[in-house]
Amino acid sequence: MTQTTEFLAHLNPSQRQAVEHYCGPLLVVAGAGSGKTRALTYRIANLVLTHRVDPENILAVTFTNKAAREMKERIEKLFADRESHSQFGKPLDSLPPYDQTKLKSKVYKNITKHLWIGTFHALCSRILRLDIEKFQDEKGRSWDRNFSIFDESDAQSLVKDIVTNRLNLDDKKFDPRSVRFAISNAKNQSWSPQDLEREQQNYRGRVIANVYSMYQDALVANNALDFDDLILMPVKLFRQNEQVRAYWHSRFRHVLVDEYQDTNRTQYDLIRLLVTNSDSTQTFDQWEYRSVFVVGDADQSIYSFRAADFTILMGFQKDFGDQLPDDDTRTMVKLEENYRSTENILALANHLIDNNTERIDKVLKPTRGAGEAIFCYRADDENAEAEFVVQQIRVMEAKHPELHWGKFAILYRTNAQSRAIEEVLVKHDVPYKIVGGLRFYDRKEIKDVLGYLRAIANPADTVSLLRVINTPRRGIGKATIDSLVRASQELDVPLWEILTDETSVKTLSGRSSKGVLSFVQMLQKWRSQLDTLPANQIVQGIMEDSGYMQDLKIQGTEEAEDRMQNVGELYNAVLQFEEQNTDDPSLIGFLSSASLSSDLDNLEEEVTRVSLMTLHSSKGLEFPVVFLVGLEQGLFPNFRSLEDPAALEEERRLCYVGITRAQERLFVSYARERRLYGNREPASPSLFLAELPRELMQSNVATAIPTRWTKPSAASSRGPSETTSLPDTHEDDWTVGDRVVHKAFGSGQVTHIFGAGNKICLAVKFAGMGQKIVDPKLTPLQRVE
DNA sequence: GTTCTAAGATTTTTT
DNA sequence: ATCTTAGAAC
Numbered sequence: 001m002t003q004t005t006e007f008l009a010h011l012n013p014s015q016r017q018a019v020e021h022y023c024g025p026l027l028v029v030a031g032a033g034s035g036k037t038r039a040l041t042y043r044i045a046n047l048v049l050t051h052r053v054d055p056e057n058i059l060a061v062t063f064t065n066k067a068a069r070e071m072k073e074r075i076e077k078l079f080a081d082r083e084s085h086s087q088f089g090k091p092l093d094s095l096p097p098y099d100q101t102k103l104k105s106k107v108y109k110n111i112t113k114h115l116w117i118g119t120f121h122a123l124c125s126r127i128l129r130l131d132i133e134k135f136q137d138e139k140g141r142s143w144d145r146n147f148s149i150f151d152e153s154d155a156q157s158l159v160k161d162i163v164t165n166r167l168n169l170d171d172k173k174f175d176p177r178s179v180r181f182a183i184s185n186a187k188n189q190s191w192s193p194q195d196l197e198r199e200q201q202n203y204r205g206r207v208i209a210n211v212y213s214m215y216q217d218a219l220v221a222n223n224a225l226d227f228d229d230l231i232l233m234p235v236k237l238f239r240q241n242e243q244v245r246a247y248w249h250s251r252f253r254h255v256l257v258d259e260y261q262d263t264n265r266t267q268y269d270l271i272r273l274l275v276t277n278s279d280s281t282q283t284f285d286q287w288e289y290r291s292v293f294v295v296g297d298a299d300q301s302i303y304s305f306r307a308a309d310f311t312i313l314m315g316f317q318k319d320f321g322d323q324l325p326d327d328d329t330r331t332m333v334k335l336e337e338n339y340r341s342t343e344n345i346l347a348l349a350n351h352l353i354d355n356n357t358e359r360i361d362k363v364l365k366p367t368r369g370a371g372e373a374i375f376c377y378r379a380d381d382e383n384a385e386a387e388f389v390v391q392q393i394r395v396m397e398a399k400h401p402e403l404h405w406g407k408f409a410i411l412y413r414t415n416a417q418s419r420a421i422e423e424v425l426v427k428h429d430v431p432y433k434i435v436g437g438l439r440f441y442d443r444k445e446i447k448d449v450l451g452y453l454r455a456i457a458n459p460a461d462t463v464s465l466l467r468v469i470n471t472p473r474r475g476i477g478k479a480t481i482d483s484l485v486r487a488s489q490e491l492d493v494p495l496w497e498i499l500t501d502e503t504s505v506k507t508l509s510g511r512s513s514k515g516v517l518s519f520v521q522m523l524q525k526w527r528s529q530l531d532t533l534p535a536n537q538i539v540q541g542i543m544e545d546s547g548y549m550q551d552l553k554i555q556g557t558e559e560a561e562d563r564m565q566n567v568g569e570l571y572n573a574v575l576q577f578e579e580q581n582t583d584d585p586s587l588i589g590f591l592s593s594a595s596l597s598s599d600l601d602n603l604e605e606e607v608t609r610v611s612l613m614t615l616h617s618s619k620g621l622e623f624p625v626v627f628l629v630g631l632e633q634g635l636f637p638n639f640r641s642l643e644d645p646a647a648l649e650e651e652r653r654l655c656y657v658g659i660t661r662a663q664e665r666l667f668v669s670y671a672r673e674r675r676l677y678g679n680r681e682p683a684s685p686s687l688f689l690a691e692l693p694r695e696l697m698q699s700n701v702a703t704a705i706p707t708r709w710t711k712p713s714a715a716s717s718r719g720p721s722e723t724t725s726l727p728d729t730h731e732d733d734w735t736v737g738d739r740v741v742h743k744a745f746g747s748g749q750v751t752h753i754f755g756a757g758n759k760i761c762l763a764v765k766f767a768g769m770g771q772k773i774v775d776p777k778l779t780p781l782q783r784v785e
Numbered sequence: 786g787t788t789c790t791a792a793g794a795t796t797t798t799t800t
Numbered sequence: 801a802t803c804t805t806a807g808a809a810c
Contacts, residue, residue, distance in 0.1 A: 063800075064800075065800090119800065120800075121800055122800095152799085227799095227800065230800095262800095302798075303798080303799075303800090305797075305798060305799090306798085306799065306800075413797070413798080414796060414797055414798075415796080415797085415798085416795095416796055416797095417796095419801095436799085439799095473786095473787085475786085477786045477787085478786075478787095479786080480786095596800070597800095598799075598800070614797080614798065614799095615798080616797085616798045616799070617798090617799085635797095636797095638796095638797055638798085639797095640797070641797090650798095651797095654797095654798080675801080676796085677795075677796080677801075678801040678802080679801090786810105787809105787810085788808100788809085788810075789807105789808085789809075789810090790806100790807090790808085790809090791805100791806090791807090791808100792804105792805090792806085792807100793803100793804085793805080793806095794802105794803085794804080794805090795801105795802090795803080795804095
C-alpha cells in the first residue's frame with residue numbers, strides 16, 4: 001500500500017467505497033453511529049491526496065457550525081499526522097506540542113484554510129458578501145455587502161408591525177408567529193409572494209402574501225436579510241446571472257452535503273445549481289472532474305417543521321444517480337455497521353423504527369457486545385422521575401470511576417421539561433449543563449451591543465437603530481422617535497437620513513435634539529473607524545461612548561453584574577474571532593458569524609457536567625449513558641402530531657435519534673401525572689413504549705411497559721375507530737399524478753410512491769399546504785377521477 | 786416620559 | 801407557573 005492511501009486501511013468495505021469515490025454522484029445512506037463523519041473527512045483527504053484536487057475546489061456543507069468545525073479539525077489532524085509520519089517517522093501525538101502546532105498550522109495554511117466547510121447559512125453569507133451587489137430582486141431593488149442578518153425575533157417583530165400597525169389587522173386572526181411561519185415556509189420552497197398567493201387562493205392566502213410582500217419591502221429598506229433569504233438569494237442570483245453562476249459552478253467541483261435528509265427545497269435548488277450549472281431537471285451526466293456526494297439517513301429526519309424534506313434524499317438516485325436497484329447501483333452506498341451502541345440498544349432502535357412505513361430499507365448492525373438491558377421507569381410525577389434519574393446518575397458515578405459526570409445525558413422532548421430535572425440536580429449537588437435554550441447571542445444585553453454594531457456597519461438598519469437609540473436612556477422618548485419615524489416613512493428614506501438631517505432634528509424640543517445629535521455623532525465617529533480600527537477596539541469604544549457599561553454599573557444589581565460579564569464574554573468572542581479569521585477579521589464578518597452561531601456550537605467535550613438537552617439538540621452526539629425522559633402520550637409523541645400519521649412518524653424518528661445516542665446504557669422513563677401550565681394532568685405511557693421489544697427491557701413495576709397500546713381514555717369512548725379496518729392498500733392501487741382529497745389538507749396530487757407491496761406511503765402535494773407524506777392505510781384519501 | 790400593574794399568552798423541535 | 805405585553809398611573 002502506498003503511503004498516500006495508508007489511512008484507507010482503517011475503513012470497512014462500504015466506508016472504503018464511499019471514501020474512494022471520485023467523480024460522479026454518490027448517495028451515502030449512513031445509519032446512526034456508522035462513521036459518516038469519518039467517511040466525509042477521509043474522502044476529502046483522499047480527493048486532495050490521491051486525486052490531487054485543489055482544496056479550493058471542494059465545498060462541504062454541514063448542518064451545524066459544530067459539525068463543520070469538527071470536520072475541519074479532523075481533516076487537519078489527518079494531514080498533520082501524515083506529514084508527521086513522513087517527516088519524523090512517528091505519529092503526530094508523539095511529537096512535542098510545539099512541533100504539533102507547527103505541523104497543524106502548516107496544514108491549515110496549505111490545505112484546510114482553502115476548503116469551504118460550513119453550514120448552508122454560513123456558506124451562503126460568504127457568497128453574498130462577495131456577490132450580493134450583482135443581484136436585483138423582481139422589483140429592481142438591491143442590497144449592499146454590509147447587509148444585516150435579521151434573526152427570528154427581528155423577523156417576527158417586523159411581521160407584527162406590518163400586521164397590526166400597517167394593515168390594521170386583528171393579530172388574533174393573523175398571529176404574527178404563524179404568519180411569519182407561512183412566509184418562512186414559502187421562502188423555503190423558493191416561492192415569491194405571488195407564488196404564495198397562487199398556492200393559497202383564499203382571503204387568508206391573499207393577506208399573508210400581502211404581508212410577505214411588505215415584509216420583503218421592509219427587509220430591503222433595512223438592507224437586511226432573514227435566515228431564509230441567506231439561502232434563497234444565492235439561488236435567485238444564480239438564476240439571474242449566468243456569469244456568477246458559472247463562476248461558483250467551476251469553483252466548486254466537488255460538493256459534499258452532510259445530513260442531506262434535512263435539506264429543504266431551496267437548499268436543494270442551490271446544490272443543484274452549483275453542481276449542474278443549470279435549472280433544468282433533466283438528468284445531469286457531465287461528471288468529468290466533478291462530484292456530488294451526499295450523506296444522510298431518512299430515519300433521522302427530524303426537521304420537517306422547518307421545511308426539511310427527506311423525499312429529496314429519497315429522490316437522489318432519480319435526480320443524479322443511475323436509478324439501478326440497490327444491489328446493482330453504483331451511486332448509492334449503505335453504511336450499516338454501528339460502532340457506537342450495544343446490541344441491545346440497536347435492537348431497540350431497529351424495532352422502533354420498523355413501525356415507520358416511510359423509509360429506505362436499512363438495519364443497524366451491531367459490532368459490539370449485547371450490553372445490559374434497557375431500563376424503563378414509571379414515576380408518579382415529573383419530580384419523582386427527576387429523582388430517579390439523578391439517583392441513578394449519582395450511584396453510577398460513584399460506582400464506576402471511569403464514568404465522570406460528563407458521560408451522562410438527559411434528553412427530553414421540550415425545553416420546559418428541564419426545570420423539574422434541574423431542581424433535583426441542584427438539590428443533590430450534581431453539576432450539569434443545559435445545552436440549547438436561550439442562545440448566548442439572544443440575551444438582551446448581547447442583542448443591544450450587536451444592535452450598536454449593526455447600526456454602525458449598516459446605516460440602513462433601522463431596526464437596530466431603534467433598538468439602541470434610547471438604550472441606555474438618553475432622553476429620546478417615544479414621542480420623539482415616533483415623529484422621526486413618521487418623517488422617514490413620509491419621505492421614504494431610512495431613519496438614519498432623518499437623524500443626520502439638521503433641519504429635521506432642530507424641529508424637536510431642545511432636550512430631544514441634543515440627545516439625537518450626540519447619538520448621531522457617536523455612531524458617525526465609530527463608523528469612520530470601521531476600516532482602520534480592529535473590531536475589538538470598535539466594540540470597546542462604543543461600549544464606553546454609549547454609556548451602556550456605565551449604565552449597567554450604576555444599576556449595581558446582581559442582574560446587571562451578570563450582564564456586564566456577558567458583554568465581557570462578547571468582547572472575548574470578538575478577540576477570538578479576530579484570531580481565527582486573520583484573512584478577514586472585520587466587524588462585518590464577526591456580525592455574520594454571531595448571527596449564525598448557536599448555543600450548540602460552543603459545546604465542549606464536557607467531562608465535569610451532566611448534559612441536559614432536547615432530542616433535537618442531541619442529534620450527532622453520543623453518550624455512554626442516556627436517560628430518555630417524559631415518554632408520555634401527548635408529550636412524546638407530542639399532541640400536535642397525534643392526528644397526523646406523517647408527523648407521528650417524525651416523532652418516532654426523533655425517538656430513534658434519542659435511543660441511538662446511547663453507547664452503553666439506556667434508561668427510559670415516564671410519569672403518571674405531570675404539571676402542565678401550572679396544573680396537574682394525568683398522563684399515560686407513550687405509544688413508543690409499546691413498540692419496544694419487552695424481552696430486552698427491565699422495569700421498576702411489572703406494568704410499566706404497555707404490551708399493546710390502547711388509546712388513552714378520551715378516545716376509547718369514541719367507539720371502535722381504532723380497530724375498524726380501512727381498505728387494504730397496495731402499491732398498484734396508486735399512480736403518480738392521482739388526484740386525491742384529504743379530510744384536513746384538502747385536495748392534492750400524488751407526487752411520489754414509497755415502499756413496496758402493501759406497505760406503502762404516498763407523497764401528496766396539497767394546494768397551499770406543500771407536500772405531505774401520508775399512509776393511505778391510516779389516512780383516508782378520497783380519489784378524484 | 787417613565788414606571789408600575791394586571792391581564793394574557795405560552796409549550797415542539799432551530800440553522 | 802412564569803414570562804411578556806399593554807395600558808394606566810405617576
